[in-house]
Amino acid sequence: MLPAYVPNSVAACFGGGRPIDGGRTLSDGTRIFGDGKTYRGFFAGVAGGIIVGLVQMALQGSLDLSFLPAQTPLSVLLLAVGALLGDLLKSFFKRRLKIPSGGKWPVADQYDLVAGAFLLLALFDPAWLLGAVTLPVLFWILVLTPLLHKMANVIGFITGVKDVPW
Numbered sequence: 001m002l003p004a005y006v007p008n009s010v011a012a013c014f015g016g017g018r019p020i021d022g023g024r025t026l027s028d029g030t031r032i033f034g035d036g037k038t039y040r041g042f043f044a045g046v047a048g049g050i051i052v053g054l055v056q057m058a059l060q061g062s063l064d065l066s067f068l069p070a071q072t073p074l075s076v077l078l079l080a081v082g083a084l085l086g087d088l089l090k091s092f093f094k095r096r097l098k099i100p101s102g103g104k105w106p107v108a109d110q111y112d113l114v115a116g117a118f119l120l121l122a123l124f125d126p127a128w129l130l131g132a133v134t135l136p137v138l139f140w141i142l143v144l145t146p147l148l149h150k151m152a153n154v155i156g157f158i159t160g161v162k163d164v165p166w
Contacts (some may be wrong), residue, residue, distance in 0.1 A: 001141055003053035003071070003079035004117040007139050008087060010048030015041025020088070026096075032104050033091045042084055049080025069132030078120040086116015101162045109166065110146040115145040 021032035053076025060070055065151040090105070090112035099105050121129035133141070155160035 001078065001114075001117075001145075002056060003049040003076045004113050005145075006052045006090055007045030007049040007080050008082045008113060009045075009156065011041035011045030011084065011087075012156055014048075015042035017041075023051060026095065030095040030098065032095065033088060034095060036101045037088055037091055042088075045084050046080045049083065052162035053077075053080065057102040069128075069137065072125075072128060074125050075121065075128045075132070078124055079117045082120035083113035084116070085120065086112040086114070089116065104166050110149045114141060114145055119128075 015036070015038045017038045019031075019033065019035050020039055020042065021034070021038045023031070025031055053071050056065075056071045057073075059065060072076070090099075091107050093108070094103065094105055095102075097105070118129065118133070150166070153162060154165050157165035
C-alpha cells in the first residue's frame, strides 16, 4: 500500500498553484474540489507514489520480501493514481455536503485513498488485487490506514504543511 499511502503527503508538501477545478463552482454554488486540490499536488503525489513503488520493486529483487505482495509497474501506477483520485472524489462529495476544505468527514477522510486505489486495481488489474490483497492483508490495511493517516496529518500540522491536524 505504500504507493497509495505516500501520494497524499507528497501532494500536501509540494502542492499549490492552479486548482484542478480552476475555481469553478457547480449549480449548488460550491466549488467542485476546492483550492486544496491542485495540478502540481496531484502530479507530485503520483510521482512520489511511483518512486516509492519503484524502490519497493528494486528491493523485491535484492531482499527476501516474499511475505509482502510483489509490486508490478501497473500496480504501482494504479495505487498512486487511485489514491489521489479517491481523494479528489471525496473532496467533490465533501463540497456537495457543504463540508469546507480541511473540514472533517470521519471514515471518508481515512479510507478515500484505499477506496480509490482498490477501485482502479479492480478495473485495470483485478488479478493483482485479488492475489495481493488477501483477507489478512485487508485486515491490516483497514487497521493501519487510519493510524497512519492520523500520524501523517499531525506531522503535517506540526510542520506547517497542513492547517488542521486531521
